[in-house]
Amino acid sequence: MGRDDDTTGAQTRREFVTYGTALVAAGAVAGCAGDDGPTDAPDGGSDGTGGGSNGTDGGSGGNDGGTEPDREEDKGTGTQTRTATDSATPYSVTMEPVGEVTFDAVPEAWIAFCGEFADMGVALGQADGMTGIGGADRYYTGVYDELPGVSVDGEPLERHSEVRTKEQFYELENDVHFYDPEMLINWFDWDQADVDEIADNVGPFVGNLIFRRSDEWHDYRYYTLYEAFEKVATVFQERERFEAFSELHDEFVADLQTQLPPAGERPNVFLTFEGTNEPETFSPYRLNDRGTSKKQWRDLGVADALAGTGVENLSTENRGELDYENLLEIDPDVLLIRGHERKSATEFRDTVLAYMEDHPVGSELTAVQTGRVYRGGYLHQGPIHNLFLTERAAKQLYPDTFGEVTGDAELFDRQRVADIVTGAFREE
Structure with a gap:
């Protein structure tokens, strides 16, 4: 330079x-080619998370879907x-x-x-x-x-x-x-x-x-x-x-985990990126990656819908995409789409989900028919972000236990978080 x-x-x-x-x-x-040239991969564009490309997830990682908080x-x-x-x-x-x-x-x-x-x-x-x-x-x-x-x-x-x-x-x-x-x-x-x-x-x-x-x-x-x-x-x-x-x-993660259904009753999840309101193809993420962008899904013990399919993880080297026919073969219980974090839950459902419900093939997906298509969360999350995203994910995956994702139920104490940030916790 x-x-x-x-x-x-x-x-x-x-x-x-x-x-x-x-x-x-x-x-x-190994620069990532995106709409704006080398950036940090494809979770960008209309997510409000990057003009062009924003990091991809993938590959090598360790176990996913465990029930312990993601800590080493x-x-x-x-x-x-x-x-x-x-x-x-x-x-x-x-x-x-x-x-x-x-x-x-x-x-x-x-x-x-x-x-x-x-x-x-x-x-x-x-x-x-x-x-x-x-x-x-x-x-x-x-x-x-x-x-x-x-x-x-x-x-x-x-x-x-x-x-x-x-x-x-x-x-x-x-x-x-x-x-x-x-x-x-x-x-x-x-x-x-x-x-x-x-x-x-x-x-x-x-x-x-x-x-x-x-x-x-x-x-x-x-x-x-x-x-x-x-x-x-x-x-x-x-x-x-x-x-x-x-x-x-x-404490927060442990409390959620005590309320999870048995492993055999949990939904399988397909996590993808597609930043448009009218999606036609989908870039796959694999949940077996232990990057921090998947932490909430690991802590909530979900299964990867791509397990055993041979579909590779989205990465710098793999830019493959799946179409609706491919998705129908997998037919996940829950479909999580990254690229829409500037939308509210309601706005997402009124645009992306509504389009999929009217799509001749997309409408056949189980997740679309049951309305279980949601925003996929931030790619880059810190400790405060993670609390909010884990709360959201719990509602997306287990609404009967934690409430609907469009609801107002709070699963962690906002004031306690604020007190740590501001230093007020030291006065307690």
Whole structure:
């Protein structure tokens, strides 16, 4: 990538951040081709989640459909246990692919590539320090409207809505960048020298592409949502907030799981992307991927309707689509369509579902006949997003137990979430 020496030559690296381990070398270039060229894959367009392409999910992952919260118990890896009030001593955070990063003070200005890491920062009470985002159309801030006292200033996100070039990184002068640098290399034509330059002259990278597990270049460790959240909490020295969120999350998921029907009585689910109001073909996702974008479905123990079909997962390498005849062969109990997150549940049903009900082949699908066609959720979800999406998914899958998805039933305590974000929980 080029550099404008007039705008960047005088910049120097912030003194309070140092790298302990070099970045890994760039992997094989595997950019995602979308409507706007290389971006982070196909959940974009009319979802309001990307002009062009927004990440795909897929492949290698581990078991899906378990009944335990989606957490891996290796806490403490490269993290400290101090809180923001105990941050005078240098501390370090270790996260692949970068390795160890040492901080001499808690970062104030920061940026994230997409919704999952941006939402983590907000959850930790750091919203005021967010200077922009790598893809504003993949970051849903509407959920904060339901949390008393929680908000995000939209002006920086509008002004710096797609931060992906070195020049932008120099301009914003952030103390830390929650980006996976290998993603910048493989999707946006950076090279290792570009990554090192920004890390040296502006601020370090701490991030890992966690929403899917299908990219061939991602040959290093993945993290679950709460493992990654813990790393961000350590960056901001907000251990207490992280533990409060972790406790709330575990209680919420455990409570839902105690109410689930036996495994044999749960619906099978086909998750897909199709961003138009009049869908004719569908890009398949596989639920056996352990990326964070599927977390709610795993926690709710659903079966993948594509299991045993030989249909491959949507990924950078696989851009296949299914038509209605293909879907009819699978005939899932529930059809979840990504690409419509700017619509309400009612708006989705009045457009996408209504079109499918009138379609000569689509109308034969069991899910269409029973009205069990729903929005498929955000691709990039952080801990606050995940609470709302899990609540929605519970209603979509088990309406007899948790209420209709168009209803107003609340399955978790909004005020408790807000109190953690605002810090009021410390006064209890």
